[in-house]
Amino acid sequence: MIKAGIIGATGYAGAEIVRLLMGHPEVEIKWLGSRSYIDQRYADIYRNMFQIVEDICKDDNLDKLAEEVDVIFTATPQGFCASVINEEILSKVKVIDLSADFRIKDVAIYEKWYGIEHKSPEYIKEAVYGLCEINREDIKKARLVANPGCYTTCSILSLYPLVKEGLIDPSTIIIDAKSGTSGAGRGAKVDNLFCEVNENMKAYGVATHRHTPEIEEQLGYAAGQEIVLNFTPHLVPMNRGILVTAYASLKEKVSYETVKAAYDKYYEKEKFVRVLEKDVCPQTKWVEGSNYVDVNFKIDERTGRVIVMGALDNLVKGAAGQAVQNMNLVFGLDESTGLDLVPMFP
Numbered sequence: 001m002i003k004a005g006i007i008g009a010t011g012y013a014g015a016e017i018v019r020l021l022m023g024h025p026e027v028e029i030k031w032l033g034s035r036s037y038i039d040q041r042y043a044d045i046y047r048n049m050f051q052i053v054e055d056i057c058k059d060d061n062l063d064k065l066a067e068e069v070d071v072i073f074t075a076t077p078q079g080f081c082a083s084v085i086n087e088e089i090l091s092k093v094k095v096i097d098l099s100a101d102f103r104i105k106d107v108a109i110y111e112k113w114y115g116i117e118h119k120s121p122e123y124i125k126e127a128v129y130g131l132c133e134i135n136r137e138d139i140k141k142a143r144l145v146a147n148p149g150c151y152t153t154c155s156i157l158s159l160y161p162l163v164k165e166g167l168i169d170p171s172t173i174i175i176d177a178k179s180g181t182s183g184a185g186r187g188a189k190v191d192n193l194f195c196e197v198n199e200n201m202k203a204y205g206v207a208t209h210r211h212t213p214e215i216e217e218q219l220g221y222a223a224g225q226e227i228v229l230n231f232t233p234h235l236v237p238m239n240r241g242i243l244v245t246a247y248a249s250l251k252e253k254v255s256y257e258t259v260k261a262a263y264d265k266y267y268e269k270e271k272f273v274r275v276l277e278k279d280v281c282p283q284t285k286w287v288e289g290s291n292y293v294d295v296n297f298k299i300d301e302r303t304g305r306v307i308v309m310g311a312l313d314n315l316v317k318g319a320a321g322q323a324v325q326n327m328n329l330v331f332g333l334d335e336s337t338g339l340d341l342v343p344m345f346p
């Protein structure tokens, strides 16, 4: 059995890792790390875990934890993993970091967009960007996996085949994205109060959102050139879900079949990416609670643009599910072990 420790287990992403690992046949949870609930029963914080998780929360000391487990998930705020990681830890355990600390290769870009100093830039080069469908072989060899963001996973996977196959002009990409409020975490914030979110929708982080450089970097690798794009997130009154609608100009007139062939080339064998049938638009409800990303596209002949759509559950494929998928790859398990989650509806 793989012994796992989860730091930030009391947050929404960490709690989702706990839920998924409880159903994983090859993993036992050894450590539920917290900052505010040390020595308290986990099931007292998440009562859905009553009689399921019996553990008591421990601290978030990675040095101690590395002696007891094989894999550590850090589901903690930006900056935490970078401030505690060291060679000793990485020589003993695999680390899967759900924050953005090791996602962006240029430390100056990370520091500019996140507004914090990076405390261990020496590990940025080594860290593998954990988008399984694209970086599978590198992930298998990784000691440190940078688990991608929720908006970014949806945006990149939706656009990747078009960029990689050179079907669109990447400088024309505009991404409009919506997220449920669990994307903002469990911490109390005025912006996320019921009265602020319910029956309301708002854009935020306009032209400044921290996921912009992450998407630009990853799609830039696919395009083989630097990309600058627009990314605008919105908060919508739902618990879970990301919906992306993206627009880009086609380089030349192409048929539905040509574009569909590009999507099939990359995703036909991918269990967790479902390319929907013609004219079917992805919906967040169709992926809720599951590790699927649903994608589709529509060619607008009138404008010469292609409209791309994607949907995923921010806590599953956008966070914990992808983290477990990464763990499976790192430990040589079947990639979908513990992730056969049928979407919930309604």
Ligand SMILES: NC(=O)C1=CN([C@@H]2O[C@H](COP(=O)(O)OP(=O)(O)OC[C@H]3O[C@@H](n4cnc5c(N)ncnc54)[C@H](OP(=O)(O)O)[C@@H]3O)[C@@H](O)[C@H]2O)C=CC1
Binding pocket: 007, 008, 009, 010, 011, 012, 013, 014, 033, 034, 035, 036, 037, 060, 074, 075, 076, 077, 078, 080, 098, 099, 100, 148, 149, 150, 182, 183, 184, 185, 186, 187, 314, 315, 318, 319
């Ligand atoms: N929510 C989402 O949809 C997604 C989140 N992520 C990423 O996952 C990480 C966690 O996000 P999320 O679960 O939403 O956040 P939450 O605010 O819900 O949880 C944060 C967790 O980190 C712990 N924590 C808070 N501050 C510190 C600190 N200074 N040092 C150590 N631990 C701390 C908290 O501990 P305690 O409760 O004990 O105080 C809690 O367990 C973030 O990096 C986020 O960007 C990635 C993809 C999607």
Ligand SMILES: CC(=O)N[C@@H](CCC(=O)OP(=O)(O)O)C(=O)O
Binding pocket: 098, 099, 100, 148, 149, 150, 151, 152, 179, 180, 181, 182, 183, 184, 185, 211, 233, 235, 318
């Ligand atoms: C609704 C909301 O606030 N969403 C968060 C993104 C989710 C997240 O936690 O970011 P990562 O995916 O990069 O880890 C935000 O906009 O900052």
